[in-house]
Amino acid sequence: MATKQRGRPRSFDRETALEKALRQFWEHGYEATTVSDLTREMGIGAPSLYAAFGDKRTLFGEVLVRYAGSYGAFGGRALAEEATARAAMERVLREAAAVFTEPGHPHGCLVIHAATNCTTPEVEQTLRKQRNANIATFASRIQQGVAAGELPEGTDAADLARYVGAVFQGLSQQSRDGATREDLEAVVDLAMRAWPEASAGASRGARAAG
């Protein structure tokens, strides 16, 4: 590991270039981002891109991983850190409203928008699986909440997770269509009104955020 590379060293920073690629895919989607766009933004030639990242699809795969570990990490944090399922889901939606409209990077969720109407079936399927996996993660967290008595007995965790996922996807779409953070916050306020409250026995930590 400590030994130096043998040949001519790379003339660009790999992480910086990857971030540039991420922005391009995030803004324009997989298909609509051309290798020509990528090389221009990354400031390198096509052969350098292929040598450093493989082909376009492989580069996109690496971009997905980077996205999941940075801009897309808020969901996992919310699920891990909040005490109740309700707090977790509300925080997911609220941070989505913030991140999706944040200045300085493309709006919306890369996973939702980067490959809709994609002619590369593998890419389309990868992202569809990712979206469904996210909803499954929501369901799992909600099921915990049901087991803990935060939610009424018989609450269908999968249905509730799909509902949260639908709102999440709607937030992403609307952030692309020009909605402001305040617009989306209002949507979240309304969405959380649908949250099932446990009958006044086991409920604890249920708090209405301002």
Next chain:
Amino acid sequence: MATKQRGRPRSFDRETALEKALRQFWEHGYEATTVSDLTREMGIGAPSLYAAFGDKRTLFGEVLVRYAGSYGAFGGRALAEEATARAAMERVLREAAAVFTEPGHPHGCLVIHAATNCTTPEVEQTLRKQRNANIATFASRIQQGVAAGELPEGTDAADLARYVGAVFQGLSQQSRDGATREDLEAVVDLAMRAWPEASAGASRGARAAG
């Protein structure tokens, strides 16, 4: 229409061909649908397509009109026919759940999916305007309901419309990702729990809305 055409008659039915084009754009989106795809599905040569429909963009425009008048017409009907804003919005979502998952045609909403990540700015803008116009229509109907006392005073019709729109867009996305009609019905059930109810005394014009 009394006099017959002079030259060689068209060898295909224009409406049938247009419907075929609609299905292609609906399934694959604007960019990902090639003229080659279109001519194959429509059963005609490229010159016939261009003679009958103009270029690809013009054809897509005609497809949008046809969609709005057929598969996409349920929203307008719901808004026009239901007595209350709540009933109208609920019917919009419920019929969306049904139409988006209906067998025999592509899933989801053409307007939402056909041009996400589009490299033709005019097409992208056209569809974004359409989506925002739909939400504005919701807002207008909801405002009527507020005026009629169906909803609490001070209800923000724009916010509520955006919420319904977000759920609508989420339904569309999930129908593409494989959700069944039953899945989406459950989402609608939950979504409607967020609907603001007028306090018992204030429902003066709840049945006289129009």
Next chain:
DNA sequence: TTTTTTGTGTAGCGACCGCTAGAGAAAGTT
């Protein structure tokens, strides 16, 4: 130094894109 290894630039490959010229085919009109 020379040799080896690896990255970079030019230049262009075959495939597909949206689109169309031009010749022939099929109808009405005279």
Next chain:
DNA sequence: AACTTTCTCTAGCGGTCGCTACACAAAAAA
């Protein structure tokens, strides 16, 4: 019949796509 009008077919235009062969440049190793 001949002529006019319109559609259809073959073939291919210029442009862009993702990707790469090849020669050269720049580093470590010998």
